[in-house]
Amino acid sequence: MTRAKEERNRAMLRARDAMDAGYDRELDVAALARLACCSPSHFIRTFSATFGETPHRYLQRRRVERAMYLLRSTSTSVTDVCWSVGFSSLGTFVRTFVRIVGETPTAYRARGPLPAVPTCFAMRWLRPSGLTEESSFGEAPAATPGLASRSC
Amino acid sequence: MLTSLTITSLYVLDQDQALDFYVGTLGLEVGTDADLGFMRWLTVRVPGETREVLLERPGPPAMDGTTAEQVRDLVTKGASAGTLFFNTDDVQQTWDDLKAKGVELPEEPTSRGYGTDFGFRDPFGNHVRIAQLPG
Numbered sequence: 294m295t296r297a298k299e300e301r302n303r304a305m306l307r308a309r310d311a312m313d314a315g316y317d318r319e320l321d322v323a324a325l326a327r328l329a330c331c332s333p334s335h336f337i338r339t340f341s342a343t344f345g346e347t348p349h350r351y352l353q354r355r356r357v358e359r360a361m362y363l364l365r366s367t368s369t370s371v372t373d374v375c376w377s378v379g380f381s382s383l384g385t386f387v388r389t390f391v392r393i394v395g396e397t398p399t400a401y402r403a404r405g406p407l408p409a410v411p412t413c414f415a416m417r418w419l420r421p422s423g424l425t426e427e428s429s430f431g432e433a434p435a436a437t438p439g440l441a442s443r444s445c
Numbered sequence: 446m447l448t449s450l451t452i453t454s455l456y457v458l459d460q461d462q463a464l465d466f467y468v469g470t471l472g473l474e475v476g477t478d479a480d481l482g483f484m485r486w487l488t489v490r491v492p493g494e495t496r497e498v499l500l501e502r503p504g505p506p507a508m509d510g511t512t513a514e515q516v517r518d519l520v521t522k523g524a525s526a527g528t529l530f531f532n533t534d535d536v537q538q539t540w541d542d543l544k545a546k547g548v549e550l551p552e553e554p555t556s557r558g559y560g561t562d563f564g565f566r567d568p569f570g571n572h573v574r575i576a577q578l579p580g
Contacts, residue, residue, distance in 0.1 A: 298518070299458070299517055299518070299521040300521075302518065302521035302522045302570070303521045303569075303570055305522075306521065306522060306523045306566065306570055307549070307551075307566075309523070310523075310551040310565075310566065311551055313551070313552075314551040314552035315551075343522060344522070366558075409558050409559070411530075411557070411559065411574075412555075412557050412558075412562075413564055413572070413574060
């Protein structure tokens with residue numbers, strides 16, 4: 294590995310941190326690519342090579358993770374949860390949530406409160422990445438083969 | 446019976462740069478900075494505390510070149526488990542100070558269930574969080 298690779302890693306991590314911090318805002322690939330100091334197409338390619346998923350997929354699942362947290366740890370309405378994690382359409386939110394988590398936001402909420410852990414660890418461990426061999430906490434069971442690993 | 450935790454280790458890619466960041470910018474103090482010949486033993490701590498963080502550079506002879514490259518790869522991806530949690534008595538003031546010093550701060554102090562905190566990275570990719578806890 295070269296120092297250039299390390300700098301590339303660090304730049305991709307910078308863009309990923311920006312998604313973790315700004316998931317509730319409109320984030321476009323152009324802005325993230327600027328943060329990582331590369332062109333949009335190069336950014337998408339390099340991010341995927343670095344973290345194993347596209348930036349879009351990462352952000353979408355960050356938003357779903359934050360929604361999962363809000364649903365189970367607050368009494369915020371499903372509609373408000375949708376807006377506050379950065380989705381701009383309730384239909385898209387519910388459809389995406391069901392595809393990734395395997396149940397509706399309302400059904401997921403009925404599982405009850407999540408244990409309290411520092412937010413950064415919750416964000417690291419509870420994002421339904423679909424990258425584990427076994428089902429991660431809150432990840433949809435293997436009933437939807439292909440979908441979980443489809444790049445967005 | 447164990448009585449205390451004294452030293453934990455953190456991988457850094459450059460010890461001079463680490464010293465500059467952890468002491469010059471974050472305000473920690475040097476515990477020991479000694480050239481042992483085979484390694485530079487560099488520890489830092491919160492002023493007045495006894496617990497120290499060893500800022501260790503991955504590389505030969507402690508590990509072979511290929512392994513060191515793997516460690517450096519993981520550190521820069523933020524995947525080396527390098528995480529430091531600090532407490533402060535004024536999280537906003539700390540954030541303002543670090544911002545003024547030019548530290549990259551991706552998030553602002555945020556109220557959580559356990560207190561108010563914010564996170565950022567050291568120059569290498571290690572995760573640093575600073576919290577103000579209630580009480």
